[in-house]
Amino acid sequence: MNGTLHDRIRTDFETRILSGELAPGDRLPTEQALMAHYGCARMTVHKALSPLAAAGLIERRRKAGTFVARPRAHSMVLDIPDLAAEVAARGQAYAYRLLGRTLRAADASQSAMLELDGVHTADGRPLAAEHRLVAAAVAPGIETADFARQSPGAWLLAHVPWSEAETRITAAAATAAEATTLGVAKGAPLLCVARRTWRAGRLVTLVRQAFVADAYELVARFGPRG
Numbered sequence: 001m002n003g004t005l006h007d008r009i010r011t012d013f014e015t016r017i018l019s020g021e022l023a024p025g026d027r028l029p030t031e032q033a034l035m036a037h038y039g040c041a042r043m044t045v046h047k048a049l050s051p052l053a054a055a056g057l058i059e060r061r062r063k064a065g066t067f068v069a070r071p072r073a074h075s076m077v078l079d080i081p082d083l084a085a086e087v088a089a090r091g092q093a094y095a096y097r098l099l100g101r102t103l104r105a106a107d108a109s110q111s112a113m114l115e116l117d118g119v120h121t122a123d124g125r126p127l128a129a130e131h132r133l134v135a136a137a138v139a140p141g142i143e144t145a146d147f148a149r150q151s152p153g154a155w156l157l158a159h160v161p162w163s164e165a166e167t168r169i170t171a172a173a174a175t176a177a178e179a180t181t182l183g184v185a186k187g188a189p190l191l192c193v194a195r196r197t198w199r200a201g202r203l204v205t206l207v208r209q210a211f212v213a214d215a216y217e218l219v220a221r222f223g224p225r226g
Contacts, residue, residue, distance in 0.1 A: 005040055007177075009048035011133075015104055015113050017057055017068055018133050018196075018206045024070040028058065055194035055208060056168040080165055080195065083120050083128070084154055092122040096151035099181070103136070103143060112136040114143060116152050119181050120209075127215055129181040132207040138199060153207065160204055162197040169193055169218065178210050189213040 016022045029037070034045045049066065052058045059069045087094035100117035114136050120128045132152055136143055139160045147155070156162075172192045179186040191211040197204045 005038060006044045006047040009034070009038055009040075009045065010051055011115065013048070013052060014057065014133055014206055015115070017052075018135060018203050019111050019113055020203065022068045024068050026068045028066040028068070030065065051208075054168075054170050054172070054192070055206075056166065057194075057196075057206070080153075080157065080162070080197070082154055082157060084151065087120075087122045087127070090122070093124070095121045095124070096147065096154075097121065098147045112143075114139075116147075118147070118151065120151065122215070125215075126182040126212065128209045128211040129178050130207060130209045132205060134205045135203055138202050138204045156197075156205060160199060162199055162204060163201075164198040166196045167193065168195070171213075172210065174210070182210070182212055184212060191216060191218075193218070 013022070013028070022028070028034075028049075031042055031045050034040075034048075035042060038044070049058065049060075053060060056069055058066055060066050084094045084096075096118055098116065098118045100115070102115040104113040104115060112135075114134045116130075116132045116134070118130050118132075119126050120130060130151075130153075134142055134152065134156070139156060141159065142152070142155065145152075145155050150158075170192045172190050173187045174182065174184055174190050176186050178184075178190065179188065182188075182190075184190075191213050193209045193211070194207070195209075196206050
């Protein structure tokens with residue numbers, strides 16, 4: 001994926017976590033070590049790690065360091081939405097446009113990962129920018145899948161049943177890249193949904209969707225525990 005150095009650092013660690021190379025509880029290199037490895041300033045490292053912390057992938061412990069986060073149990077469960085169906089239910093025309101596609105080849109430390117960037121639209125207007133990593137071995141066929149008519153998320157829902165999911169919802173300011181993709185001002189408010197899914201204990205995908213704040217809402221209906 002083309003982008004800034006902090007985007008590349010963030011993606012490197014997303015890939016290593018999703019592939020299992022970095023397991024829950026593993027300690028990440030220190031900021032000083034990352035600065036030396038990537039030849040960058042402390043601010044660049046901070047900008048790379050902050051989105052990972054916001055997405056619940058890593059946790060920072062004061063005086064101890066930064067670690068790969070362990071999945072947490074939540075009392076409320078949100079189903080994984082099919083954006084195409086949701087947009088159609090609102091009486092709008094849905095479309096997905098693929099912006100970038102990169103296959104990160106397998107090596108001795110991690111399995112092959114497919115990196116996808118795209119934008120979801122409703123009635124031709126941007127609804128959400130999406131960055132997704134998929135473990136190719138757990139989703140056979142996705143490397144050659146055609147996303148002209150179906151989004152990666154819809155493809156996964158149809159071809160790779162998930163057994164466990166973790167969702168994290170945050171508010172964020174649009175980065176320069178997100179602002180360009182969504183047609184909003186840099187720093188505009190976004191509703192960000194980060195999700196990980198597993199199948200039989202194996203990580204399938206990590207996705208971050210950044211929605212235009214006034215164009216989308218999440219509603220969960222639930223009752224008292226039995």
